[in-house]
Amino acid sequence: MMGVEWALQFFAVLGLFLPVAAVFSFVHRRVAAAAHARSGPNRLGPRGALQGVGDILKLLQKTPRLEMGFWVGSSALTFGTIAFLPLGSQGLKVDSELSVFWTVAFVLAMSFWEGLMGSRRRQFARWLAGLRGLAQGLSAMFPAFLALVAQGAIVGGFSIQHWVERQGASPLGWACVEHPLGAVNFLVFWWSGILAWGWSPFETFRGLWARQGGINYAMVAWVRFYGMVSWLVFTAAFFLGGWKAGLEGGTLMLEAVELLVVLLKVLALYLAMVFVQSFSLRLRADQATTFSWEVLVPASLVGVVGSLLWVLGRG
Amino acid sequence: MDISPWEDLKTEPTQLSLGPYHRALPGPMVLKLQMDGERMVDVEVETGFLHRGIEATMQAQTWDAALVFADRLEPEASVFAEWAYVQAVEQIHQIEVPPRAEQIRTLLAEMSRISSHLAFFARLAKACEFSTAMHFALRDRERWLDLFELQSGVRFCVHALRVGGVGHDVSDGFVDRVLDTCDLMQVRLKELRDLVLFHAAFMQRVGYLAVLPQDRAQALGLTGPNARGSQLSVDVRKQHPHGVYERLQWEVPLGVGESGLPGDVHDRAWVRAEEIEQSLLMIRQVCERLTVGPFQAKPASTSAPPSGEGLGRVESPRGRLFCHVVSSGKEQPMRVQFQTPSQQVLAVLPELLRGERIEDVGVILASFDISIAEADR
Numbered sequence: 001m002m003g004v005e006w007a008l009q010f011f012a013v014l015g016l017f018l019p020v021a022a023v024f025s026f027v028h029r030r031v032a033a034a035a036h037a038r039s040g041p042n043r044l045g046p047r048g049a050l051q052g053v054g055d056i057l058k059l060l061q062k063t064p065r066l067e068m069g070f071w072v073g074s075s076a077l078t079f080g081t082i083a084f085l086p087l088g089s090q091g092l093k094v095d096s097e098l099s100v101f102w103t104v105a106f107v108l109a110m111s112f113w114e115g116l117m118g119s120r121r122r123q124f125a126r127w128l129a130g131l132r133g134l135a136q137g138l139s140a141m142f143p144a145f146l147a148l149v150a151q152g153a154i155v156g157g158f159s160i161q162h163w164v165e166r167q168g169a170s171p172l173g174w175a176c177v178e179h180p181l182g183a184v185n186f187l188v189f190w191w192s193g194i195l196a197w198g199w200s201p202f203e204t205f206r207g208l209w210a211r212q213g214g215i216n217y218a219m220v221a222w223v224r225f226y227g228m229v230s231w232l233v234f235t236a237a238f239f240l241g242g243w244k245a246g247l248e249g250g251t252l253m254l255e256a257v258e259l260l261v262v263l264l265k266v267l268a269l270y271l272a273m274v275f276v277q278s279f280s281l282r283l284r285a286d287q288a289t290t291f292s293w294e295v296l297v298p299a300s301l302v303g304v305v306g307s308l309l310w311v312l313g314r315g
Numbered sequence: 316m317d318i319s320p321w322e323d324l325k326t327e328p329t330q331l332s333l334g335p336y337h338r339a340l341p342g343p344m345v346l347k348l349q350m351d352g353e354r355m356v357d358v359e360v361e362t363g364f365l366h367r368g369i370e371a372t373m374q375a376q377t378w379d380a381a382l383v384f385a386d387r388l389e390p391e392a393s394v395f396a397e398w399a400y401v402q403a404v405e406q407i408h409q410i411e412v413p414p415r416a417e418q419i420r421t422l423l424a425e426m427s428r429i430s431s432h433l434a435f436f437a438r439l440a441k442a443c444e445f446s447t448a449m450h451f452a453l454r455d456r457e458r459w460l461d462l463f464e465l466q467s468g469v470r471f472c473v474h475a476l477r478v479g480g481v482g483h484d485v486s487d488g489f490v491d492r493v494l495d496t497c498d499l500m501q502v503r504l505k506e507l508r509d510l511v512l513f514h515a516a517f518m519q520r521v522g523y524l525a526v527l528p529q530d531r532a533q534a535l536g537l538t539g540p541n542a543r544g545s546q547l548s549v550d551v552r553k554q555h556p557h558g559v560y561e562r563l564q565w566e567v568p569l570g571v572g573e574s575g576l577p578g579d580v581h582d583r584a585w586v587r588a589e590e591i592e593q594s595l596l597m598i599r600q601v602c603e604r605l606t607v608g609p610f611q612a613k614p615a616s617t618s619a620p621p622s623g624e625g626l627g628r629v630e631s632p633r634g635r636l637f638c639h640v641v642s643s644g645k646e647q648p649m650r651v652q653f654q655t656p657s658q659q660v661l662a663v664l665p666e667l668l669r670g671e672r673i674e675d676v677g678v679i680l681a682s683f684d685i686s687i688a689e690a691d692r
Contacts, residue, residue, distance in 0.1 A: 036450035128353075200444075280516050282444030284674050287519065 025052040035278035062214030086237035088258035111137025139292035144192035146300035147185040153307040169246035176239040186239035193231035200277035202288040236265040339677030342687025358665040365691040386472040389689040392431040395631035397476040399638035402627030416480035421558035425594040430459040431632035442681040479612030522575030535663040539634020544570040545578035551630035580682040657690040
């Protein structure tokens with residue numbers, strides 16, 4: 001029965017993410033177009049709302065040869081997160097005493113997979129791109145790990161369920177607001193994800209991204225989108241109150257409200273990223289990793305030291 | 316035999332070829348790179364893919380018809396090649412150009428300079444993947460292209476000049492619209508500076524990049540904004556005034572090392588923004604002082620000039636542009652030769668790129684604003 005339940009959840013989350021991807025993609029393109037002072041998508045569907053669907057259909061018609069290793073590995077690694085994606089109080093199927101670190105492990109696994117895929121064709125450019133993906137992933141996950149350690153010291157544990165449950169529904173009860181170091185940890189964790197998933201301004205040409213076309217590119221775009229949005233779900237859960245809506249009970253309606261709350265928080269983070277993307281340029285690969293070592297790592301160390309002092313001071 | 320423990324880590328240089336079509340390149344050309352890791356240790360440039368035989372074609376045309384082909388030298392800033400050619404032919408003819416025609420030529424040239432520099436910013440922003448800045452620069456350039464369309468009927472290859480004057484007079488309404496666009500551009504220029512030149516990430520990305528010191532710029536024979544970015548004060552408009560430049564109040568902007576060292580990529584962009592400012596100043600002065608009178612010398616030249624040769628030189632948006640014309644007294648020019656600033660940059664490109672990183676190729680090439688069209692001719 002457990003297996004059936006998990007399979008149902010897998011397809012439910014997949015079914016949820018596809019329309020979410022379409023909506024987010026449309027919002028992204030509209031906001032970017034407004035920032036660029038140009039017309040956004042306006043051809044397919046009402047006010048261009050179906051443009052994303054059209055683009056996917058177009059990509060699916062091109063390059064029909066699937067790179068199976070690429071598809072299977074990427075799918076397994078990305079959708080492996082579904083079991084511990086904190087989308088609601090009933091949605092968390094797996095949890096442990098150290099479950100918050102699974103996020104970092106998941107991204108590191110993706111980075112190694114990218115490096116591996118980069119080297120697969122024995123092309124110099126792909127080797128280089130694969131190594132870049134690995135370097136970027138490692139440099140991003142180190143401060144993310146430290147931010148989680150620091151936050152765990154404040155919270156008193158490393159379980160996803162525990163982190164969400166101890167926060168309030170009101171913004172004043174969110175982890176990033178109720179403790180000054182929570183804000184530092186929040187920013188470090190969020191931006192580490194942007195760096196790791198290669199979103200602007202760290203949109204480097206790397207690993208899975210390198211020289212893919214047609215249907216394989218559609219998979220790259222999907223993995224990249226899923227990875228970033230799932231990271232935002234974790235960020236919202238760890239620091240922005242997660243699914244907490246101030247309601248009690250276990251009804252289906254409550255689960256829907258919790259899901260909506262999470263998605264709205266994720267959308268807010270996503271729009272903030274699109275805004276930053278619209279007014280920034282792409283950094284060089286070495287500048288992206290330098291940003292981690294010179295900005296994110298020192299900030300996360302401040303979080304770690306500050307949290308330890310706070311814990312010691314509290315006794 | 317003593318073998319260094321690091322001997323095994325030595326690697327052979329990697330060969331990499333970019334082009335003839337690549338998004339990092341300014342046009343069809345090939346860069347054969349020898350790489351040591353991510354650094355370029357040797358660069359070989361191959362051009363000629365866009366050769367259209369413009370000079371030979373002009374030699375097969377009548378004197379007036381040849382002007383149409385001068386337009387095609389660099390379609391984005393076509394007024395300058397036209398101006399260099401008509402200057403040379405007017406020298407042979409010894410034609411006195413009417414003051415109003417000189418004013419209109421100066422006006423169109425400065426409008427063209429602004430349009431070309433805005434396209435430069437769009438290309439540089441594209442090279443840095445800064446799409447908002449690219450769209451803003453292109454949006455502003457459209458305003459200037461609209462004015463060219465209003466004046467000549469086309470947006471590129473305007474064919475506005477004639478031997479002895481200009482093709483069409485400008486109306487009061489046109490002048491008013493030019494002044495309105497200048498006012499708008501003044502605001503947009505501040506926006507462009509804030510968005511690009513003073514953007515912290517942009518300064519970090521291009522500061523200290525591809526630094527070209529003043530002495531090297533002089534030794535390599537660079538001209539135009541590329542030389543002025545390296546604080547080398549060379550400008551044909553000051554050294555050999557033509558048009559009405561001598562009577563206008565303006566300055567030659569130089570690089571200041573705002574975000575790094577003088578002569579880096581940021582300075583080359585900085586100088587171009589300052590030049591847009593100076594061009595706006597010049598356009599306003601020309602519009603205010605526009606005299607009444609003929610816009611074409613009488614009689615207009617359509618006949619064969621006497622034997623002799625003429626040299627036209629103008630300051631194009633990319634630097635010094637020469638046109639050397641030889642007449643044998645026949646219906647067609649005997650020899651037409653152009654020397655273009657992009658040609659000069661391409662000649663010294665290996666030295667400019669050596670030691671730089673592969674990821675910066677696109678940004679560095681965009682910063683030198685190379686036009687393959689005018690280099691290949």
